[in-house]
Amino acid sequence: MQQLAATPDKQPRLSLKGISKVYPSVVANDSIDLQVMPGEIHAVLGENGAGKSTLMKIIYGVTRQTAGEMFWEGQAVKVENPAHARSLGIGMVFQHFSLFETLTVLENVALALPGKPDMADLARRIESVSQRYGLPVDPRRHVHALSVGERQRVEIVRCLLQNPRLLIMDEPTSVLTPQAVRILFETLRKLASEGCSILYISHKLDEIQELCHSATVLRAGKVTGACIPSAETPKSMARLMIGKDLPACERSAAQNTGAVQLQLKGLNHTPSDPFATSLKDIQLQVRAGEIVGIAGVSGNGQAELLAAISGECPLRDHAAVQICGQPAGRLSAGRRRALGLGFVPEERLGRGAVPSMSLSDNAILTAAISQTLVKRGLLNFSAAKAFASRCISAFNVKCGGPGAQASALSGGNLQKFIMGREILQAPKLLVAAQPTWGVDVGAAAFIRQQIIDLKNSGCAVLVVSEELDELFEICDRIAVIANGRLSPSRPASETSVEDIGVWMSGLWPDTDTAVIAATH
Secondary structure (H helix, E strand, O other), X not given: OOOOOOOOOOXXXXXXXXXXXXXXXXXXXXXXXXXXXXXXXXXXXXXXXXXXXXXXXXXXXOOOOOEEEEEEOOEEXXXXXXXXXXXXXXXXXXXXXXXXXXXXXXXXXXXXXXXXXXXXXXXXXXXXXXXXXXXXXXXXXXXXXXXXXXXXXXXXHHHHOOOOOEEEEEOOOOOOOHHHXXXXXXXXXXXXXXXXXXXXXOOOHHHHHHHOOEXXXXXXXXXXXXXXXXXXXXXXXXXXXXXXXOOOOOOOOOOXXXXXXXXXXXXXXXXXXXXXXXXXXXXXXXXXXXXXXXXOOOOOOHHHHHHHHHOOOOOOOOOOXXXXXXXXXXXXXXXXXXXXXXXXXXXXXXXXXXXXXXXXXXXXXXXXXXXXXXXXXXXXXXXXXXXXXXXXXXXXXXXXXXOOEHHHOOHHHHHHHHHHHXXXXXXXXEEEEOOOOOOOHHHHHHHHHHHHHHHHOOXXXXXXXXXXXXXXXXXXEEEEEEOOEEOOOEEHHHOOHHHHHHHOOOOOOOOOHHHHHHOO
């Protein structure tokens, strides 16, 4: 698709000169210069921990720089807080969502707008904007009941309602479906053509190549280069980011699958939340030595299915979920882990890790039994610290050590830690939601290889992801969830992205003998 040229203008909308941010244990930004013109879509590239999100938070007033100056439309400015940034015309979609979970979508949006908006009118505006841009959200729903993908939509819609002159987007497509990404890109191109400037952070280099007019590359907090994405390839941009070629996953098809480690047998569940998706007669088997993927548009029952498998939502039917040959439908999350389950939720902060706790303490939360971090009822803190250090080292987590708070890590580095924590426990069954969400291209390839290696060691793996390319890269079989129903699975080698895309609308052949045979 042809890119729009940035609107010519001699004066930058935003100019950063010598911006630095120093924390006690790390220099996050080191003398960064950056310019963004009106109508320009400008990418900021870099590995996890390169300083991208910190720089965006400085622009938006979430944090203050240690040194350097910021100029807004030619005038020096000190952004005091996000409200000040919004008054200037700066909007931001965060990687870690800034939503109040106990409030509705409508109430969350109202808090970001000046004055006291008419709530009925605002609800109509939310519905109008969400439909116009293909990002459907229900203003009445409480945020705690939304999936990660739906929360992402709320963040974007809330930002668009503010009519920003500079829009900062930190991993905006990380949990959006391919169809939603296409619509979002059209929205961003339209905004740019109308003069809005866009700062765009993404680890999806094909998106950068297609969408962005220019790019600045950060490494270890410093500007190390710049490029015109349309003149590059994803591989060449990856080399700019990480200084070397991307590793390729070495995948082998499942040949000697073993015992069924996860069986969902007629799983039906109606959540208490009236807006949640009911699960209807879910049938699935995952065997030792294979990776099964589940694709689907966010909000079609993924969160409810994961809660039913993990034990967050115990079921009435004890046999509807069987883990490692044992009925587990009514078991707690801890007892399911004791059977051999490893689990990575889609929400990093709050479910995957406690933000205010150290990485060492977060390791205890799920590894206490498998790593013998508790002896005679007492916590073994030195063993927990050693295990956390092992996760940090093995998965190249950039942080201040095992004592660092989870909230202090970048999103990608926290994801690497959580994945490492679960994989290094050598589970019999690993269930992972969005395993590479917000992770840079090099780390994503590493995590995918670790999942493949875990499968090759005899683990059964279930991956729930909205990245179809990821599912086709690592999975042996793929199924689709739509409106709470799960399709039969099909070998990845015998289907295509187009086929799965059709299935995501809820249309799949119920009597296809090849599909039925593939489900074992």
